[in-house]
Amino acid sequence: MTNAESGSPDKEPATTDQAARTTLDNTERAEPTSQQPPERPALGQLFVANLWAANTFTVTLLSLVLAMIVGGILMIVSDPDVLATYSYITARPGDALNASWALVSEAYANLFKGAVLDPDAVGLTAALSPISETLTYTAPLVFTGLSVALAFRGGLFNIGAQGQATMGVIAAGLAGFLLPLPAGLHLLVAVFAGAVGGAVWGFIPGILKARTGAHEVINTIMLNYVAVYFLVWLIVQNGVQDPNRTNAISRPVDASAQLPRLFGDNLRAHAGIILAVLATWAVAWLLNRSTLGFELRAVGSNPAASRTAGISVTRTYVLIMVFAGALAGLGGSQMVLGTTAAALTPLVVAQIGFDGILVALLGRVKPWGVLLAALLFGALQAGGNRMQSYSGVSLELVTVLQALIVIFIAAPALVKAIFQLRAARAARPQTSLAKGW
Amino acid sequence: MSTMAVDDVAVAPVNEGFWTRARKAGLVLTALGLLAVLLFTTLAASEPARFTLSEDAGGAALKINGTVGAALFGVVALAAGVAILAGLPKRWFTLVLGVGLVGFVVSFLCWQVSTAPAGQNFMPLVNIARGTFILALPLIFGSLAGVLCERSGVINVAIEGQLLMGAFSGALFGSLSGNLWVGLVAAAIGGTLISLLLAVFAIRYLVDQVVMGIVLNLLAVGITGFLYERLMQPDPAKYNSAPHFSNWEIPLLSEIPVLGPALFAGNIFLYLGLLLVLVIHIGLFRTRWGLRTRSVGEHPTAADTLGVRVLRLRYRNVLLAGAVAGIGGASYTLALFSFTKNMIGGKGFIALAALIFGRWSPTGALLAALFFGFADQLATYLSAINSAIPSQFLAMLPYLATILAVAGLVGRVRAPAADGKPYIKG
Numbered sequence: 001m002t003n004a005e006s007g008s009p010d011k012e013p014a015t016t017d018q019a020a021r022t023t024l025d026n027t028e029r030a031e032p033t034s035q036q037p038p039e040r041p042a043l044g045q046l047f048v049a050n051l052w053a054a055n056t057f058t059v060t061l062l063s064l065v066l067a068m069i070v071g072g073i074l075m076i077v078s079d080p081d082v083l084a085t086y087s088y089i090t091a092r093p094g095d096a097l098n099a100s101w102a103l104v105s106e107a108y109a110n111l112f113k114g115a116v117l118d119p120d121a122v123g124l125t126a127a128l129s130p131i132s133e134t135l136t137y138t139a140p141l142v143f144t145g146l147s148v149a150l151a152f153r154g155g156l157f158n159i160g161a162q163g164q165a166t167m168g169v170i171a172a173g174l175a176g177f178l179l180p181l182p183a184g185l186h187l188l189v190a191v192f193a194g195a196v197g198g199a200v201w202g203f204i205p206g207i208l209k210a211r212t213g214a215h216e217v218i219n220t221i222m223l224n225y226v227a228v229y230f231l232v233w234l235i236v237q238n239g240v241q242d243p244n245r246t247n248a249i250s251r252p253v254d255a256s257a258q259l260p261r262l263f264g265d266n267l268r269a270h271a272g273i274i275l276a277v278l279a280t281w282a283v284a285w286l287l288n289r290s291t292l293g294f295e296l297r298a299v300g301s302n303p304a305a306s307r308t309a310g311i312s313v314t315r316t317y318v319l320i321m322v323f324a325g326a327l328a329g330l331g332g333s334q335m336v337l338g339t340t341a342a343a344l345t346p347l348v349v350a351q352i353g354f355d356g357i358l359v360a361l362l363g364r365v366k367p368w369g370v371l372l373a374a375l376l377f378g379a380l381q382a383g384g385n386r387m388q389s390y391s392g393v394s395l396e397l398v399t400v401l402q403a404l405i406v407i408f409i410a411a412p413a414l415v416k417a418i419f420q421l422r423a424a425r426a427a428r429p430q431t432s433l434a435k436g437w
Numbered sequence: 438m439s440t441m442a443v444d445d446v447a448v449a450p451v452n453e454g455f456w457t458r459a460r461k462a463g464l465v466l467t468a469l470g471l472l473a474v475l476l477f478t479t480l481a482a483s484e485p486a487r488f489t490l491s492e493d494a495g496g497a498a499l500k501i502n503g504t505v506g507a508a509l510f511g512v513v514a515l516a517a518g519v520a521i522l523a524g525l526p527k528r529w530f531t532l533v534l535g536v537g538l539v540g541f542v543v544s545f546l547c548w549q550v551s552t553a554p555a556g557q558n559f560m561p562l563v564n565i566a567r568g569t570f571i572l573a574l575p576l577i578f579g580s581l582a583g584v585l586c587e588r589s590g591v592i593n594v595a596i597e598g599q600l601l602m603g604a605f606s607g608a609l610f611g612s613l614s615g616n617l618w619v620g621l622v623a624a625a626i627g628g629t630l631i632s633l634l635l636a637v638f639a640i641r642y643l644v645d646q647v648v649m650g651i652v653l654n655l656l657a658v659g660i661t662g663f664l665y666e667r668l669m670q671p672d673p674a675k676y677n678s679a680p681h682f683s684n685w686e687i688p689l690l691s692e693i694p695v696l697g698p699a700l701f702a703g704n705i706f707l708y709l710g711l712l713l714v715l716v717i718h719i720g721l722f723r724t725r726w727g728l729r730t731r732s733v734g735e736h737p738t739a740a741d742t743l744g745v746r747v748l749r750l751r752y753r754n755v756l757l758a759g760a761v762a763g764i765g766g767a768s769y770t771l772a773l774f775s776f777t778k779n780m781i782g783g784k785g786f787i788a789l790a791a792l793i794f795g796r797w798s799p800t801g802a803l804l805a806a807l808f809f810g811f812a813d814q815l816a817t818y819l820s821a822i823n824s825a826i827p828s829q830f831l832a833m834l835p836y837l838a839t840i841l842a843v844a845g846l847v848g849r850v851r852a853p854a855a856d857g858k859p860y861i862k863g
Contacts (some may be wrong), residue, residue, distance in 0.1 A: 159647070215843060221789065225833070233827050375782075395657075399658060399659030399662065406652050407638065424823075
């Protein structure tokens with residue numbers, strides 16, 4: 001009963017003891033006002049005190065800061081011109097510091113301008129452009145993040161969001177250019193096909209886990225690659241490959257199956273982000289309000305107890321993976337029905353499945369947390385594009401930043417030690433979800 | 438956690454009646470045999486299929502008529518399958534299963550080679566064998582890194598990142614210094630750095646090891662990709678032109694037909710890889726260190742009671758694993774290619790598959806790596822002779838084989854009991 005004994009901070013509490021702790025934690029996070037000690041310190045004091053405690057928000061923010069510091073160091077050491085100024089740092093330290101500051105601050109300024117707001121932008125379209133880009137990158141990440149988070153809550157680690165998104169993009173793409181349907185219906189069918197494609201790919205590890213006990217981590221990793229090779233094979237088949245092209249690219253999706261744009265034709269933001277918000281709400285409802293969600297969380301905290309209580313663990317495992325697969329498949333479908341690409345290529349899914357794992361962890365495997373985390377990752381991605389074209393800093397830096405943020409998040413004890421944070425009042429156990437193969 | 442009767446999964450009680458594991462395997466093999474006899478034989482051309490003992494069409498060759506060969510070896514597979522179904526004594530099981538699978542593969546090859554375009558209906562066995570070993574090399578190093586980690590109870594999903602970091606730092610420092618050995622040491626250190634992060638976060642901060650592995654892979658992709666674009670792409674002559682190890686032929690041994698050129702005329706990484714398999718195998722099963730490593734991976738509390746320093750041993754093994762994988766990454770950049778972005782491209786995950794398919798043992802990992810390398814090489818060969826079999830399906834083979842293995846179709850696969858569980862003293 002390995003998953004039961006690790007008092008995971010991110011899973012729903014199983015025991016009353018943990019429940020009490022989480023309640024405390026929640027009230028604290030909500031706002032200090034809800035705490036009613038006999039001698040109440042001033043609200044402002046309490047706020048400042050909590051700000052420097054190791055709570056979720058502070059740790060997330062400081063992780064971001066740490067990651068950006070490491071990213072800045074990487075920029076400096078990889079810039080020969082700036083590095084040259086360090087050879088005489090003892091003689092003229094100002095040079096080195098100025099050059100470093102100029103390099104890093106300019107890059108991060110471009111990151112911000114590309115993701116949130118460019119103060120020099122003229123006109124509404126230009127002003128909205130960064131936000132639109134951010135939302136475009138955010139939408140699919142919300143889905144893959146929710147996929148991973150949902151499975152996590154049920155005690156399963158879905159590393160297969162990448163493969164499920166791949167099957168989703170295949171199904172959605174095929175439905176998008178093979179089916180002659182009227183506008184509106186066509187889009188619905190294509191989106192639904194994406195969900196089904198992902199669900200099928202999630203069903204396989206689910207049923208294997210339920211029937212044979214085969215570990216879902218291993219199987220989902222393997223299925224990721226099977227899906228990619230299937231995609232690569234499929235693209236060059238007759239009827240799928242674009243007849244006018246010789247390289248590996250499929251026919252484009254019909255206009256009737258494309259998600260409508262939100263802010264006019266010049267901006268890329270599409271209706272996918274609305275679907276993403278709806279999906280977040282749906283998953284939150286499923287987890288916290290539905291019978292299935294209750295069973296899912298129960299199985300996630302303690303499968304043996306759940307079985308004793310009459311919950312079918314096998315059925316729940318299969319359902320979890322089907323739902324997780326469908327979510328990832330929806331995310332995948334946006335990669336071809338949205339504005340990112342209109343045709344299948346070997347790299348059409350990009351990294352959204354693996355990024356989804358990071359998003360889920362950053363969002364503390366809670367639906368609305370996932371939405372915010374995806375927004376941050378989408379912003380980094382959008383800003384990274386501008387940073388690359390304006391400052392010449394490779395987009396790969398964004399991958400580094402994302403990975404670093406999650407590393408710091410995953411080890412709050414480290415962040416706490418670096419910044420000398422006070423322990424949050426409802427100190428969480430440091431154990432994470434470790435549970436082995 | 439066992440992947441068989443996991444006690445947190447409601448598995449129907451394993452019915453070890455008539456349908457034992459062996460019989461199920463026999464059933465699958467029988468089906469494959471039937472496939473070979475019926476399909477491969479019909480499709481095969483009645484042309485000679487030649488398996489040359491050289492690198493080209495010339496020289497001595499094993500020759501067989503395509504139809505006859507496909508039928509004959511198909512029957513071998515079928516017979517082996519039926520024998521297992523009929524209830525073979527346990528000690529014969531592995532041997533007969535092996536013979537049956539080889540029969541199936543050879544039957545398949547007879548069909549493919551005999552239907553190849555005229556002038557190409559031969560299979561150069563030397564090329565195939567050499568290619569198999571070359572393609573298996575990173576997998577061997579990677580899966581050995583996995584063995585070292587996981588036998589002491591730390592899941593290593595970061596093999597991909599360790600290989601990539603090794604390849605990168607090998608290329609970078611190899612070209613900066615112009616010295617092969619500096620490159621090799623740098624590669625080992627590069628892999629160790631990723632390992633160090635894994636170790637610190639998994640052992641000290643108790644972060645989930647699978648999570649950490651995935652994140653470290655992304656980190657390695659990001660860092661190497663970033664530095665590649667900043668340093669290597671603008672100035673490849675300075676940063677990305679590491680010298681390459683040449684092949685060392687071992688006299689006499691390299692004269693052995695087929696296997697000689699593949700095994701005894703390779704570069705340092707081939708010898709190092711095979712040597713490491715042997716060393717780790719002996720170390721793991723014959724030395725004090727090995728006994729301790731295994732006990733820490735199975736039952737750390739018991740080991741601790743007996744005075745083994747669990748955490749220190751885990752640190753040491755994880756770091757060692759990083760060095761091994763780092764050298765494996767250098768087998769690309771210090772012998773074959775110059776560094777390119779994300780050049781490992783999923784090999785680390787095949788190495789993970791090989792580790793699991795090889796049941797967490799060094800020799801098993803070696804065999805699995807060779808099998809996967811062979812599948813890879815076969816895919817290359819088949820696309821060269823314009824086979825009807827899409828190479829992508831052969832490329833899926835390692836992954837599908839692993840899924841079948843984990844699902845319990847191919848014998849029992851069991852991870853070390855404490856694999857992935859952090860140890861908290863107290």
